[in-house]
Amino acid sequence: MPKMDNEQPHQELVKCVLVGDTAVGKTRLICARACNKHVSLSQLLSTHVPTVWAIDQYRIYKDVLERSWEVVDGVNVSLRLWDTFGDHDKDRRFAYGRSDVVLLCFSIASPISLRNCKMMWYPEIRRFCPDVPVILVGCKNDLRYMYRDENYLSYFGEKGTFVRAALKSDLVMPDEARAVAKELGVAYYETSVFTYFGVNEVFENAIRSALIARRQQRFWMTNLKKVQKPLLQAPFRPPKPPPPEVTVMVGNYRQDIYNMFLSQAYTDLVLVGAGGTKFAVHRFMLAAASSIFQRLLSTELTDMGGRSSSESSMVSSTFGEATIADFNDDTEALIRYESRTQRMWEHLKRRSSYQALPLMESKRSNDLYRELHHPVLQSIRLVHVENHRGVNGLQTIVTLSKLISPQALHQCLRFIYTGTIDKDCDNIEEIREAADLLELPQLTQLLSRPQTVMENSSDEPNPHICLRIKESMERHCIGDGCFSDVTFELDDGLMKAHRAVLVGRCDVMRAMLLGDFREAHSNVIVFPGVTIYTFHKLLCYLYTDQIPPISAVKCLNLLELANRLCLPRLLNLVECRVIEDLTLISQNETNETVDHCLKLLEPVKLHNAHQLAEWCMSYLCVNYNLICKFSLKGLKALHQDNQEYLREHRWPPVWYLKDYDYYQRCLNELNKELKLKTSRRESPSDDEGCLCFTGGKSKRSADVSGTTDNSNADNQIFNSAGNSLNHIDLEADMDLNL
Incomplete structure (x- = not known):
């Protein structure tokens, strides 16, 4: 039986050391990779206790050792992760010893931890590991969109919680972290143990970095020839926020x-x-x-x-x-x-x-x-x-x-x-x-x-x-007006009703018909500002406690009437019907729903239809790009506070659009380099003649230069500021509808 902790034949052992400030998420990241451990939000927000993941778990637990085995670009690798304390005064000389790659970690919600990466941690790494590849890793990137999530914020209202909620001013944006990585000459990746974004990706590319560095020292090893450079990480797009739930208050119809x-x-x-x-x-x-x-x-x-x-x-x-x-x-x-x-x-x-x-x-x-x-x-x-x-x-x-x-x-x-x-x-x-x-x-x-x-x-x-x-x-009662005892004179006609239902179902009607008012003695009651369409929906609610489908174009008069008559349940039912209509229209893949939401957003707030206003605001935030393309005039017609809210809560956010634009430009440059290399390989040689006399000095010089180029390329995989996958300057700002 082979020993569990020994290196197997045809297998590369890679030692990966994680360093960084305390509470940035190093141990969580190691547990997510080594133990496949998923954590809940409550666990992540618990009071931090400094811990170090023990390296001897590879020897004690078989499943941990088995999860360390991985095949990267055809190479069998056993990844050994080393955790460290985040205290600056600790001696980490033993942890750095014989390391193959170092992950320099910081928290997305802590600009100080990123500053310490530049001022303290990177000089320490270079003092003990001058030639070891380094990767800058931003942990907890889920906080970029969760910092205003209601579920996230609910944990900080409880007593006994010593963790402070992340603020927008605390967040480190991708371009800021990438600028530090460019200054240090290292690659940059982001991870999240909550969403599991980038967990496997960062360690796979760390293995590639270690194997490329090893290939430079052991050039005779043929199994490392196919190892690629660290791959470009696609930007993390925050999940699309779900539409707000609309609740309908419980009525007393039967009573x-x-x-x-x-x-x-x-x-x-x-x-x-x-x-x-x-x-x-x-x-x-x-x-x-x-x-x-x-x-x-x-x-x-x-x-x-x-x-x-x-x-x-x-x-x-x-x-x-x-x-x-x-x-x-x-x-x-x-x-x-x-x-x-x-x-x-x-x-x-x-x-x-x-x-x-x-x-x-x-x-x-x-x-x-x-x-x-x-x-x-x-x-x-x-x-x-x-x-x-x-x-x-x-x-x-x-x-x-x-x-x-x-x-x-x-x-x-x-x-x-x-x-x-x-x-x-x-x-x-x-x-x-x-x-x-x-x-x-x-x-x-x-x-x-x-x-x-x-x-x-x-x-x-x-x-x-x-x-x-x-x-x-x-x-019988609404359509036929069976045995009605009161008539309402509306803007566009007459409608009949029954005083008993009006008094029993509406307090405002009760006060009007039972009080000492003229309407209490009148056969015909004048009701200005109300149409037959609107009053019919009102009677449907009073008689049946439900309302038929309502068009978003004609909902404002009914909302105004429900608010005037103090009928909150009718207000909620109208909100639900209008949202159903808007959702149905949105399936046509046009900007018609956007136009409706822009027109309804501010008027419905005047009639206390706050749930409908919240839904319209959420829909506009999700479709902010459509607004900028097709409905810019309607956007500018909104109140300044509403415009500011839409810009702040737009989806996808501005930082993602910038990061995605950078990612696309990186891909375009990589494709250009790949096409250039392919065209050079396919072009005929300039030296033509007898095959017996070709490939002499010129070939040897070409081989030497090629080896030198490859060596230089490998050395510059993390140090190049011009051609690195993670270091292309943002020279031209694209139109991102900002």
């Missing part, structure tokens, strides 16, 4: 609608059940949920039997659109009306059969009454009542048969308003029969599957059932 049922505000229909139990409800709610009530309440009384034309016109106006303010009255008004009857009439009413009650009450001259030949609906009656404001109106009373118990009727009404039933109810079969009789298909479908009954009896209703109910409300 608001249920409170509308409990408060009995603006009710215009009374259901009289078995035992004289009365439920004050709203006609538009029952018509939207139940087909039988939709047919009943939409049919004129003249179609149910004989009636004079005057009575027919009166009933038609009653069941059509409301023309009197506060047409929908409370149950209390009906109770006050009935309390004025004589005691003998109350005694007879309690003793009489429930089926005969409507006939006896219909004898009043001001009432409109009809019997209904239906197993559930017995009669319908219209009565004149007076509300708390002293305004006379009409109330509809529908008497039900004894087939539906008051408990089952209450659960059916609860389902109509909220989409749920009481979780404590135990008469499921009775409720299902009542749902069949009242033609409530959603409730019937729910109760036909017992396993879903308890799920829907909880506080959260079934989403599919709620969707069906909301679609029905939108179709």
